[in-house]
Amino acid sequence: MDSINFNGVSVRVPVDGSDAGKLLLQNVSLDLRERRVGVIGANGSGKSTLLRLVNGLVEPSEGSVVVYGDDTVGAVRKVRGKVGFVFTDPLSQLVMPTGREDVELSLRRSIRNGRERALRAEQVLDRFGILHLADQSIYELSGGERQLLALAAVLAVDPKVLVLDEPSTLLDLRNRELLRRTVAGLDQQVIMSTHDLDLAQDMDRVLVVEAGQIVFDGGPAEAIARYRQLCAAEVDGRA
Template sequence: MIQLAGAGVTVALPASGEQRTRVLLHPTTLDLGERRVAVIGANGSGKSTLLRLLNGLVLPTTGQVVVDGLDTDHDGREVRRRVGFVFTDPLSQLVLATPADDVELSLRPFLRDRSARRAEAHRLLEERGLGHVAEQSVYDLSGGERQLVALTSVLAARPRIVVADEPTTLLDLRNRDLVRAALAGLEQQVVLATHDLDLAAEADRVLVVDSGRVVADGTPSEAIPAYLRVVRP
């Protein structure tokens, strides 16, 4: 269970003279227990800030965020073990030369033997249809392949929850569908931000974020029309 209790984020802005601040997310209270939660909103609305609160990439300046009873501020390392994060641009999280290298890195806490880790990395990539690119440079992969490698690397760390920030935004139609299918098939709870309303419609619950506030919260049939009213007044 993910719980936000008055969690908000305010940042200081560089300025001469009087200090100025900007609210990225107003104090927000939510209990997120559904298997699939989508977060939709315009660029700059606060979606990414909300998602980054969920695994401690961003800490609240007011209130708190608790995951399975663990506070992201005080128990950040354990929260990040439980909550895997998939970025919009996979190159921002693929840190090693090849897919096999990257997945193997995620496996280190679980497999001490290097040959066993390598074999397991290849097995996991094969499961995602990526066995043929396991030893290629990540820079030679398509956008969809990179995103699937990033997802595989996150899953190799055995998280209980997967948070994905616009995981299909940079992809063509074919690769978008591959990533959507991969996310739909996960056993873990998935919380994702997206501009893809078809993807949002597949969620159990949809949050609409506007100007740093959750302005609608409900089923897709309730929340998506509310989002459209926000962006098309």
């Protein structure tokens, strides 16, 4: 089943002095089949929680999430083999001194032979146009180069789904466009949260999240218009 299913999902976290806890997501039911799915909403709306449910980084308090036939709680190892996750800040994800080493680390489980692993790592780095950066310290790279490196490390193992949590936040315009073109050319199903409405416009389907609920689910133009209305209403309410 090539889809991601949220079935009545709610997420609560403990809060001191509260028996009920804090509700981060409430009764979310979705069937995500589109090749490109965007998620937009204000900070604290529940976007990141929604994304982290897809690969089991967060577990539902109620309901279930099923990724391509596997439950994210009961079969979390299988799910994480299918889902690659790229965080907002690539430095929180890159753990080795150089890009070459990081990509080889990603491949260690799937390719046991060291020579084969090194060759595959070079192929992956070359695919993303960063082979010439393979042996530089990750701290010498630009934000866009680091983000491409994080993408390369995740995609090296060929996941079925790529989840991107606000990937353009730390990027300048040139690197944002590079990221945009790279994502557009991927074979994987992509689920991406973003504050960049131009990136959201590229999606096939966009979810608007507000106060832990999906308040709009549809085409990008309509979703962006709905999000702008929500933002304007909030500003008017504070005025």
